[in-house]
Amino acid sequence: TASPTGPRHPGAPQGRAWRFDCYPERGVVVTRELCEARNCCFIPASSFSAPGRNGVPWCFYPPGFPSYSLVSVKATELGQTGTLVKTVKTYYPKDILTLHLELLYETDHRLRVRITDPSESRFEVPIAVPKATEKASSPAYSVELSNEPFGIIVKRTSTGAVLLNTTVAPLFYCDQFLQLSSSLSSQYIYGLGEHRSSFLHDIHWNTLTMWARDVPPTELTNLYGAHPFYLAMEEGGTGTAHGFFLLNSNAMDVALQPGPAITWRTIGGILDFYVFLGPDPASVIGQYLEVVGYPTMPVYWALGYHLCRWGYGSSNATWDVVKNMRNYGIPQDVQWNDIDYMDRSLDFTFDPATFSTLPDMVKDLHSHGQRYVMMLDPGISSIQPEGEYWPYDEGLRRGVFINHTDGSTLIGKVWPGLTAFPDFSDDVTHEWWYDNLKRFHDKVPFDGLWIDMNEPSSFVDGSTVGCPDTELENPPYTPGILGGLLRAKTLCASAVQKTSSHYNMHSLYGLLEAKASAWGQYFDIWMKGLVSNHVSSQSLSLHPPPGMLTFNLLGVPLVGADVCGFSEQTEEELCVRWTQLGAFYPFTRNHNAIDQKPQDPPAFSPLARSAMKQSLLLRYSLFPLLYTLFHRAHTHGHTVARPLLFPKDVRTYGIDRQFLWGKSLMVTPVLDPGVDFVVGYFPQGLWYDYYTGDSIRSKGEELRLKAPLEHINLHLREGAVIPTQRPNTTLFVSSGQPLHLVSSLSEDGSAGGELFWDDGETSDTLETDQYAHIVFTVVKVRSDHYRPVRSHSVHGGEGTLRPLQTSTLT
Ligand SMILES: *[C@@H]1O[C@H](CO)[C@@H](O)[C@H](O)[C@H]1NC(C)=O
Ligand SMILES: *[C@@H]1O[C@H](CO)[C@@H](O)[C@H](O)[C@H]1NC(C)=O
Ligand SMILES: *[C@@H]1O[C@H](CO)[C@@H](O)[C@H](O)[C@H]1NC(C)=O
Ligand SMILES: *[C@@H]1O[C@H](CO)[C@@H](O)[C@H](O)[C@H]1NC(C)=O
Numbered sequence: 001t002a003s004p005t006g007p008r009h010p011g012a013p014q015g016r017a018w019r020f021d022c023y024p025e026r027g028v029v030v031t032r033e034l035c036e037a038r039n040c041c042f043i044p045a046s047s048f049s050a051p052g053r054n055g056v057p058w059c060f061y062p063p064g065f066p067s068y069s070l071v072s073v074k075a076t077e078l079g080q081t082g083t084l085v086k087t088v089k090t091y092y093p094k095d096i097l098t099l100h101l102e103l104l105y106e107t108d109h110r111l112r113v114r115i116t117d118p119s120e121s122r123f124e125v126p127i128a129v130p131k132a133t134e135k136a137s138s139p140a141y142s143v144e145l146s147n148e149p150f151g152i153i154v155k156r157t158s159t160g161a162v163l164l165n166t167t168v169a170p171l172f173y174c175d176q177f178l179q180l181s182s183s184l185s186s187q188y189i190y191g192l193g194e195h196r197s198s199f200l201h202d203i204h205w206n207t208l209t210m211w212a213r214d215v216p217p218t219e220l221t222n223l224y225g226a227h228p229f230y231l232a233m234e235e236g237g238t239g240t241a242h243g244f245f246l247l248n249s250n251a252m253d254v255a256l257q258p259g260p261a262i263t264w265r266t267i268g269g270i271l272d273f274y275v276f277l278g279p280d281p282a283s284v285i286g287q288y289l290e291v292v293g294y295p296t297m298p299v300y301w302a303l304g305y306h307l308c309r310w311g312y313g314s315s316n317a318t319w320d321v322v323k324n325m326r327n328y329g330i331p332q333d334v335q336w337n338d339i340d341y342m343d344r345s346l347d348f349t350f351d352p353a354t355f356s357t358l359p360d361m362v363k364d365l366h367s368h369g370q371r372y373v374m375m376l377d378p379g380i381s382s383i384q385p386e387g388e389y390w391p392y393d394e395g396l397r398r399g400v401f402i403n404h405t406d407g408s409t410l411i412g413k414v415w416p417g418l419t420a421f422p423d424f425s426d427d428v429t430h431e432w433w434y435d436n437l438k439r440f441h442d443k444v445p446f447d448g449l450w451i452d453m454n455e456p457s458s459f460v461d462g463s464t465v466g467c468p469d470t471e472l473e474n475p476p477y478t479p480g481i482l483g484g485l486l487r488a489k490t491l492c493a494s495a496v497q498k499t500s501s502h503y504n505m506h507s508l509y510g511l512l513e514a515k516a517s518a519w520g521q522y523f524d525i526w527m528k529g530l531v532s533n534h535v536s537s538q539s540l541s542l543h544p545p546p547g548m549l550t551f552n553l554l555g556v557p558l559v560g561a562d563v564c565g566f567s568e569q570t571e572e573e574l575c576v577r578w579t580q581l582g583a584f585y586p587f588t589r590n591h592n593a594i595d596q597k598p599q600d601p602p603a604f605s606p607l608a609r610s611a612m613k614q615s616l617l618l619r620y621s622l623f624p625l626l627y628t629l630f631h632r633a634h635t636h637g638h639t640v641a642r643p644l645l646f647p648k649d650v651r652t653y654g655i656d657r658q659f660l661w662g663k664s665l666m667v668t669p670v671l672d673p674g675v676d677f678v679v680g681y682f683p684q685g686l687w688y689d690y691y692t693g694d695s696i697r698s699k700g701e702e703l704r705l706k707a708p709l710e711h712i713n714l715h716l717r718e719g720a721v722i723p724t725q726r727p728n729t730t731l732f733v734s735s736g737q738p739l740h741l742v743s744s745l746s747e748d749g750s751a752g753g754e755l756f757w758d759d760g761e762t763s764d765t766l767e768t769d770q771y772a773h774i775v776f777t778v779v780k781v782r783s784d785h786y787r788p789v790r791s792h793s794v795h796g797g798e799g800t801l802r803p804l805q806t807s808t809l810t
Pocket of ligand 3: 397398400401402403406407409425496497498
């Protein structure tokens with residue numbers, strides 16, 4: 001029995017920061033009795049813990065708590081295997097007492113660890129990951145295994161830094177409760193989406209829950225996406241970084257504590273994780289994306305300005321907004337409609353009265369080089385008279401819907417009333433979905449889809465008839481899910497999908513719908529980013545860009561909040577500042593809720609309208625740079641909107657009110673009301689004001705910048721050459737505009753950059769050699785003379801480029 005103070009192993013980390021929670025269940029007041037029934041230590045904390053956050057645990061594992069031992073380790077072609085055994089059962093049902101451990105030295109910078117049940121196959125995330133064929137020859141990591149209790153220690157060979165040490169708390173592996181803890185190498189942890197929080201996570205007893213959920217972004221709740229990956233900057237100012245990815249889609253808690261340490265607590269699947277060695281943050285992200293897949297190259301117009309709102313009410317009213325934008329010469333590439341275009345909220349229909357001119361509007365958009373995107377929800381109305389709604393009738397015929405365990409169709413409730421939910425884990429569903437899209441496209445030639453509500457969201461818990469009382473519905477441990485139940489505002493966890501139960505498949509629903517929507521490449525559909533672009537909020541002062549930066553780390557670069565805010569009334573100043581900031585979101589869409597006043601640029605005063613127009617023209621002028629950055633994301637897993645995380649400068653580690661495009665263009669937006677200045681941090685070096693060319697030589701300091709309402713601060717880092725173009729009101733027209741290069745010379749007079757250019761629409765231009773990739777360099781020839789930018793085409797695309805003009809900031 002544990003003594004209250006807890007004996008410790010000599011040398012073990014001391015103190016409260018290292019107490020691992022033995023009673024994470026929510027809504028339970030942990031008593032000594034409950035705690036000691038688990039053979040844990042009980043010490044009620046006297047200190048104050050912030051409301052909503054679980055503070056220092058009162059009940060925690062004592063040293064020597066039963067865990068697994070490692071036996072029979074063998075060398076294999078790719079690493080090692082071993083067997084983990086345990087004799088004492090835990091307080092959760094169905095302990096798996098014998099486990100198979102597999103260490104895979106996949107590349108010099110990637111280690112994979114799998115812990116599985118040798119006697120029974122368990123659910124694994126159905127995504128293709130790269131397979132190594134030979135063991136890494138000179139890994140940047142070393143692995144030590146602790147036998148008793150079992151643990152894995154991963155070190156960076158070059159510095160000896162301990163990146164992972166799982167001996168810090170007992171390992172759990174029960175059917176529905178798997179838990180792995182580790183020390184962290186520092187307090188600098190990023191990623192772990194999707195949550196509303198600062199870019200740099202707070203590790204003070206902060207538990208993040210993952211389980212896809214449709215809810216306005218709120219702190220401390222699970223949100224739309226689930227991304228169990230973190231990036232960590234290592235201690236000691238070396239500037240090295242590593243990453244960790246748990247390949248698991250079940251509902252989970254990720255508990256951070258000040259040790260610094262982390263606990264992964266998932267309720268299904270297996271423990272299958274990767275460690276990425278970087279060594280710099282950009283390489284870590286690239287290595288992570290090598291596993292989960294690089295982002296899709298967006299079609300050029302996806303990078304233009306998008307206008308949307310819920311409740312235009314009619315196609316004519318929507319069309320009027322587009323015409324107004326044209327009259328004022330304000331850039332716009334894409335017009336959207338929210339759900340109100342539909343007839344009785346039915347998918348694949350449009351309202352024959354209020355949206356009768358929708359097909360004409362779409363044709364008009366096309367004739368102006370503009371595009372149309374509309375919302376589409378997965379819920380298919382199940383209550384239309386037979387023969388009157390093809391999507392449902394045909395769906396039933398083909399058996400595409402998710403069922404209850406008894407084989408009946410699961411019915412939930414969404415906008416059109418009662419609905420069935422397509423099972424996108426089945427290929428048959430993909431064909432049916434495609435047929436629906438094609439039938440609708442024949443009437444309304446849309447260009448893109450906004451696939452929404454695919455958490456999947458339902459207005460009832462589980463189904464209209466509830467859910468059966470099973471182990472999947474009521475697991476022994478439920479992570480900190482909003483609503484307290486897996487089925488809260490979604491489908492029954494026990495619901496049956498082709499690949500597996502909804503319990504396992506829930507957080508993959510949106511991803512699989514996105515795959516179905518791109519099937520056949522028939523439409524110009526771009527999805528990545530739109531799947532989870534709800535990083536929206538009411539108030540700019542409360543919502544700087546951390547969500548956007550986090551998504552860029554997670555391989556979703558095409559991201560941006562709803563410009564000017566979705567819910568609540570916007571204000572002119574807020575909307576101007578937000579449009580300026582939004583001009584630098586990789587994805588920029590103005591969107592608001594039903595019953596709010598219009599917030600498209602023409603709805604404001606001439607002064608505000610002109611400020612918005614200027615910021616959008618600025619974005620359009622920078623399109624060649626943005627497009628090139630997306631190419632880099634697509635081919636190398638680089639970020640587009642990039643945090644100011646300069647590895648060697650610890651002062652940049654927490655900055656999320658400024659960011660960069662690529663490595664050179666720094667954006668310092670105003671995020672507070674009623675000010676005409678902004679304070680920004682300038683990492684050491686030479687920076688140029690993008691508009692005036694004035695230079696700032698920073699020692700690594702904060703600077704106060706002028707920021708009148710019509711101005712967004714932009715600075716170019718030394719040593720860059722960036723491609724720009726003369727802007728126009730659509731990117732299509734702009735693509736024929738003259739290109740321009742801006743270079744910012746470094747102290748030694750050099751600069752470099754690149755341009756990727758193709759027709760903006762054809763996919764696979766890289767594979768078919770229909771593109772230009774040009775590298776630019778500037779060299780100093782005499783003390784005051786710089787050879788004009790020299791360029792050479794690296795690939796294909798002869799004759800596709802206009803003459804280049806150049807300017808140099810010195
Ligand atoms: C790993 O953690 C254990 C338990 O806290 C500790 O005793 C050990 O020293 C750690 N090992 C390393 C290499 O840090
Ligand atoms: C929309 O505008 C067209 C053309 O001006 C007009 O014929 C039609 O009646 C309008 N539709 C509605 C629903 O107001
Ligand atoms: C759901 O039930 C229908 C009708 O029995 C069947 O055709 C379909 O395959 C079932 N779907 C799943 C995922 O089991
Ligand atoms: C856009 O291009 C058109 C035609 O080339 C031109 O008339 C117009 O002035 C341009 N607009 C802007 C804002 O440059």
